[in-house]
Amino acid sequence: MKKKLIIVALILTLAFSMFACAKKEDPKPEESQEANEEAGEEEAGEEEAGEEAGEEANADAAKIAVVTDVGQLMDKGFNQGTYEGAEAYANAHGITMKYYQPAGGADATDNDRIDAMKQAIENGAEIIVTPGFLQAAAIEAVATENPDVKFIFVDGWAMGFDNVTAIVYKEQESGYLAGYAAVKEGYTKLGFTGGGGGGNPAVNRFGYGFAQGASAAAKELGTDVELKYSFKYGDTFSASTELQTQIAGWYADGTEVVFSCGGSMFQSVLSAAAEYEDAKIIGVDVDQSGESSKVITSAVKGLSASVEQVLGQFYDGKWDAELANVAQNLGAAENATGLPEDTWSMENFTLEQYKELLGKIANGEVTPDAEYPADPATLSLDNVTVIYE
Numbered sequence: 001m002k003k004k005l006i007i008v009a010l011i012l013t014l015a016f017s018m019f020a021c022a023k024k025e026d027p028k029p030e031e032s033q034e035a036n037e038e039a040g041e042e043e044a045g046e047e048e049a050g051e052e053a054g055e056e057a058n059a060d061a062a063k064i065a066v067v068t069d070v071g072q073l074m075d076k077g078f079n080q081g082t083y084e085g086a087e088a089y090a091n092a093h094g095i096t097m098k099y100y101q102p103a104g105g106a107d108a109t110d111n112d113r114i115d116a117m118k119q120a121i122e123n124g125a126e127i128i129v130t131p132g133f134l135q136a137a138a139i140e141a142v143a144t145e146n147p148d149v150k151f152i153f154v155d156g157w158a159m160g161f162d163n164v165t166a167i168v169y170k171e172q173e174s175g176y177l178a179g180y181a182a183v184k185e186g187y188t189k190l191g192f193t194g195g196g197g198g199g200n201p202a203v204n205r206f207g208y209g210f211a212q213g214a215s216a217a218a219k220e221l222g223t224d225v226e227l228k229y230s231f232k233y234g235d236t237f238s239a240s241t242e243l244q245t246q247i248a249g250w251y252a253d254g255t256e257v258v259f260s261c262g263g264s265m266f267q268s269v270l271s272a273a274a275e276y277e278d279a280k281i282i283g284v285d286v287d288q289s290g291e292s293s294k295v296i297t298s299a300v301k302g303l304s305a306s307v308e309q310v311l312g313q314f315y316d317g318k319w320d321a322e323l324a325n326v327a328q329n330l331g332a333a334e335n336a337t338g339l340p341e342d343t344w345s346m347e348n349f350t351l352e353q354y355k356e357l358l359g360k361i362a363n364g365e366v367t368p369d370a371e372y373p374a375d376p377a378t379l380s381l382d383n384v385t386v387i388y389e
Contacts, residue, residue, distance in 0.1 A: 062098035064090050064311065065120035067113060069132030070106050071237050071263040073099055077285040078263055078303065082131040082154050085307030093315065098123065106236040113138035121149055127314055129307060131155060133200060139164060150319060152310050154303070155202050158327040165323035167306050170331030171202050173361050174299035175209025176216075176368035177339050178259060178282050180357065181297055183217035183225055184349035187256045187280070190214060191228040193247060193269065195237035195262025198376065203231075206261045206284065206299060208372035211381055218383035228255060229376055230389040237263035239271075246389075247272035251279045257296060260284060270294065287340035296346060302336035332362040 066086050068079045083099055090097035100120050102112035113130075117138055120128055130139055131154040143151050143161050153159065156166040182190060192210055194203040211227055218225045228250055233243035247258055247269050257280035260269040266281075266288060273279035273294045283289070283298030306328075313322055330336035338358055344351045360366040373379060377388040 060098060061124045062096040062120075063124060063126050064095055064097040065117075065123070065125035065128045066097070066099040067116045067120060067128055067130050067135070067138075068099060068101045069134060069237075069263075070108055073101060075263045075266075077266065077283075077288075078131055078155070081286045081301070081303030082129060082307055085304035086129050086311065088304060089308045089311040095315075096124075098125075106238040108134075110137040110141075114141050117142040121146055125149065127152065127311065129154065129311075131303075133202070150314060150323075152307065154307065156327070158325050160325060162320075162324040164325065165310065165319075166327035167310060168327050168329045169202065169301045169306075170329065170337050170368075170370065171205035171299070171301065172209030172212070172368040172370045172372075173331050173337040174301060174339070175206040175211075175259075176213035176361070176366075177209075177337075177354070177357065178297060178299040179210040179213030179215075180217040181213070181339060181346060181349045181354065182257050182259075182282065183214050183221065183223075184353070185296065185346045186348050188218075188223060188225050189254050189256045190225060191247070191250045191255045191258035192230070193234060193243065193258060193260055193262070193265065194231045195234040195265055196231065197235040198231040203261050204372045205370055207259075207376070208370075208379075209368045210259050210299070211379055211384060211386065212368050215381035215384045223383065225384045226387065227384050228387045228389060229379065231376070232389055233268075234262045234265055237265055239264045239267040241268075243268040244272045248275055251276045256280060257282060259299070261299075266291070287343055289340065289343040289345070297339045297344075300338060300340055302330065302334070306330055306334075306336055332358055337361075 064086055066083050071079055073083060074080050086097055100116040102108040102116040104112045113135055117128055127150040129152045133155055135153065136156065139151050139153055140159060143164050147163050149163060151164045153164055153166040155168065157168065158166055192207050194207050196203045207229065214225050214227060233240055233246060243265060250258060251272060258269055259282040260266045261284045266283065269281055270292055273281055279294060281295045283295050285301055285303060286298065287300060288298045289295045310323065332338060339354060341351060357366065379386040
């Protein structure tokens with residue numbers, strides 16, 4: 001009997017011990033709350049990590065887009081000037097911006113440009129800056145499909161769409177000033193090499209203006225000028241060994257200064273000039289004097305300033321009233337054409353003389369002709385012999 005009682009007591013003791021252990025493992029109310037908070041923090045951390053991953057995945061999101069023309073972005077010319085204007089506005093106003101370079105490079109097609117524009121829209125672009133007349137077909141296709149997205153057609157024209165605005169420059173004014181300055185400085189053997197194969201209106205205006213300015217200065221000085229004029233090897237605005245060889249031949253034949261009018265073509269002209277101690281260059285679109293001491297001046301356009309201006313009009317809510325289906329034609333009167341003043345290096349033609357002539361162009365006293373001849377071989381100007389190649 002005693003044995004049975006001992007066994008029962010042992011069983012009860014063991015059961016009580018197990019129950020007590022089980023009770024000790026249950027967390028206290030405050031411990032349970034801490035555990036729940038920790039779990040919540042873990043979930044919040046996971047959500048935050050997910051948001052960060054989403055931001056990373058959408059790192060290309062940008063409200064302002066620049067879809068470049070042929071050539072490289074930092075081409076020391078048209079693409080660069082346009083991009084810098086958009087970048088300056090975006091940085092000053094805290095707006096996201098991204099550039100898109102169409103596939104194909106110098107051989108980019110309309111479809112390549114369309115793809116780049118569509119990618120920009122997928123990444124959140126609300127306004128797209130498109131430099132260069134080659135963008136026309138792509139703008140038409142994409143603007144039609146996306147009426148809520150705005151387009152700035154730089155160097156373009158009014159296209160009949162309310163979501164497209166154009167900036168046009170009076171390149172003949174900058175070209176005129178460059179040609180006039182070169183002859184006044186004492187150069188009488190000039191060259192002009194243009195991009196676009198003779199089919200780019202802006203380049204053609206630059207070239208014709210250059211010839212007119214040279215003619216006006218030569219007439220005033222009572223001297224004669226030789227002008228070699230060519231669109232050869234400039235179809236794509238890109239540097240090439242063929243262009244370098246051509247321009248080197250010009251310098252070897254006595255040409256003193258060449259107006260390089262076509263984006264990356266500048267690199268070929270610079271390489272050719274490097275072979276001749278006295279060879280000089282005139283740049284285009286932006287101040288290219290920083291590229292070489294051989295650059296005596298540049299026929300510039302207010303690319304950066306005008307892009308900033310139009311972006312400002314858009315973000316100020318003035319699109320419908322001032323920009324929709326409009327082409328703004330900007331020139332000296334709007335500080336959009338001219339020669340760079342901050343890096344002036346010419347001696348015979350002074351900065352003061354330049355400012356006087358610029359003022360006459362701005363007020364209409366001097367008006368370079370924008371209507372260039374369809375056939376450059378027919379160029380006929382006083383005191384200028386044009387050699388068309």
